[in-house]
Amino acid sequence: MSDQQNSDWTEMKQKLEQLPKSIAPKNSVWPSIEKQIINEQVLAKMQSQSMWLKWSMAASWMIVFGALAFSFGSFKELKQTQEQHAQLLSQSFQMIQQEQELNIVRTQFLSSLAQSQHAIDAKEYSSIINQLAYLKMDRQQLIAQIKSDPNQTELMAQFVQAIADEQTLINSTANKIPKI
Amino acid sequence: MQPNVISINEHKENSLDKLIKDAQKGSVSSFERIYLLFEKRLFALCLRMSGNNALAEEFLQEVFLLIWKKLNQFNGDSQFSTWIHRIAVNHIISYFRVKKNCDFTHDELDTNLFSTAFDNQSFGRDLENAIATLPDKARLVFVMYEIEGLSHQEIAEQTDTSVGTSKAQLHRAKKLLQERLA
Numbered sequence: 001m002s003d004q005q006n007s008d009w010t011e012m013k014q015k016l017e018q019l020p021k022s023i024a025p026k027n028s029v030w031p032s033i034e035k036q037i038i039n040e041q042v043l044a045k046m047q048s049q050s051m052w053l054k055w056s057m058a059a060s061w062m063i064v065f066g067a068l069a070f071s072f073g074s075f076k077e078l079k080q081t082q083e084q085h086a087q088l089l090s091q092s093f094q095m096i097q098q099e100q101e102l103n104i105v106r107t108q109f110l111s112s113l114a115q116s117q118h119a120i121d122a123k124e125y126s127s128i129i130n131q132l133a134y135l136k137m138d139r140q141q142l143i144a145q146i147k148s149d150p151n152q153t154e155l156m157a158q159f160v161q162a163i164a165d166e167q168t169l170i171n172s173t174a175n176k177i178p179k180i
Numbered sequence: 181m182q183p184n185v186i187s188i189n190e191h192k193e194n195s196l197d198k199l200i201k202d203a204q205k206g207s208v209s210s211f212e213r214i215y216l217l218f219e220k221r222l223f224a225l226c227l228r229m230s231g232n233n234a235l236a237e238e239f240l241q242e243v244f245l246l247i248w249k250k251l252n253q254f255n256g257d258s259q260f261s262t263w264i265h266r267i268a269v270n271h272i273i274s275y276f277r278v279k280k281n282c283d284f285t286h287d288e289l290d291t292n293l294f295s296t297a298f299d300n301q302s303f304g305r306d307l308e309n310a311i312a313t314l315p316d317k318a319r320l321v322f323v324m325y326e327i328e329g330l331s332h333q334e335i336a337e338q339t340d341t342s343v344g345t346s347k348a349q350l351h352r353a354k355k356l357l358q359e360r361l362a
Contacts, residue, residue: 012357013326015304015307016307016327022223022224023220023223023224024220025233025236025237025240026233026237027237030212030215030216030219033215033241033248034208034212036245037211037248038208
């Protein structure tokens, strides 16, 4: 810039400094600002409420599914227990039946044995009676064990075997006793 | 009476702090008071940077909405007036950056543009009108440098240009003003 331009510019700079720092707008824009702020606040509130609604719905669904899953689990457990009970019931019914059948055979045998006592050697008679007593004692112990622990399948097998052993002993001994 | 002046200023600062805190909590009435405190100062900036009354009013509205949205980001690190001033300048610059291929032209000069700011100071009004008719880029740089007191470095950063470009635009603006006011 030339000296003249610089001088003009210095003068203009002074004028610039005198320019007002504040100027009022012809129209106030506040009503429009306020309207938009309030609209945004309402919208934000609605969005927040809508979010809460979504969350509560999701939570409700989770509770419903949780309850359903729990119910299904309980139902399965109940069904299993019922099945176990039925199995145990059938097992004990089977045991009672087998024992009853054995007792009939046993009573008949003991009766026959008593009648033929004179024809049998005293030692052998005593041995038969003792063997039957031991077998009965074993059987009753097994029954007691099965009652205290019904789920033990081994005990049940032992019980079946004990019945069979007792039956075999009775049959084999009965054949040896002379007929009256 | 100096102590009294200080205490009045302190009182103003304290009340502004309270207004800001209340507005940050969502008080629209407090924000309205903030608006009234800074309305004229920001409008002067908007008017000079846009060179158009309707656009300046639009800018003023947009800037205050931006301030409302960003209010919770203000933590008192800088002065509130500096903070809102920066928001306004950035907003106006971004407007012209988007419209960079559409240089705002003043086919018809609104001679009443600064009528509210001047009574009988015809030179002041002529000067303002001459600034308003400058090309966009030259006007923005001129207002930021000569009126708002920003450095070329700050202008370059805010307008995303170089310091050299800022200086060139300022030179262009001065030359055009001198021609128009001669």
